[in-house]
Amino acid sequence: xxxxxxxxxxxxxxKNKVHAAAFTLAEIxxxxxxxxxxxxxxxxxxxxxxxxxxxxxxxxxxxxxISQAINLAMAEIGMNPEEFTRYASWKNKDDxxxxxxxxxxxxxxxxxxxxxxxxxxxxxxxxxxx
Numbered sequence: 001x002x003x004x005x006x007x008x009x010x011x012x013x014x015k016n017k018v019h020a021a022a023f024t025l026a027e028i029x030x031x032x033x034x035x036x037x038x039x040x041x042x043x044x045x046x047x048x049x050x051x052x053x054x055x056x057x058x059x060x061x062x063x064x065x066i067s068q069a070i071n072l073a074m075a076e077i078g079m080n081p082e083e084f085t086r087y088a089s090w091k092n093k094d095d096x097x098x099x100x101x102x103x104x105x106x107x108x109x110x111x112x113x114x115x116x117x118x119x120x121x122x123x124x125x126x127x128x129x130x
Contacts, residue, residue: 069105077101 074084103111 065106069102072105073101 070084074081077084077087079087
């Protein structure tokens with residue numbers, strides 16, 4: 001076998017290997033299309049799960065803040081949970097002392113002088129109690 005034939009055959013083998021390892025544009029586009037469809041089908045459930053977890057986390061954080069405020073208020077006034085429950089019950093909801101004791105331990109954004117009109121009835125919140 002001549003050297004030129006050997007070189008030609010090795011070049012031909014190399015070209016075949018290079019072409020065999022490549023993908024066509026059509027194959028790549030089909031693959032991307034399938035991936036897009038799969039992602040479009042799974043994204044709503046992923047987003048819903050994320051929103052659910054963030055809501056649960058926010059509720060836990062708020063519950064913890066309220067619980068800590070109540071525990072600190074009970075320690076400040078020297079009451080056990082049963083006494084504090086009676087003290088801060090809905091019967092005393094208009095008593096400023098029972099409300100102010102918790103406001104010290106919570107980040108209060110606004111205080112409503114008349115909760116029905118100023119907060120929920122369209123009058124808007126009354127910023128900083130003024």
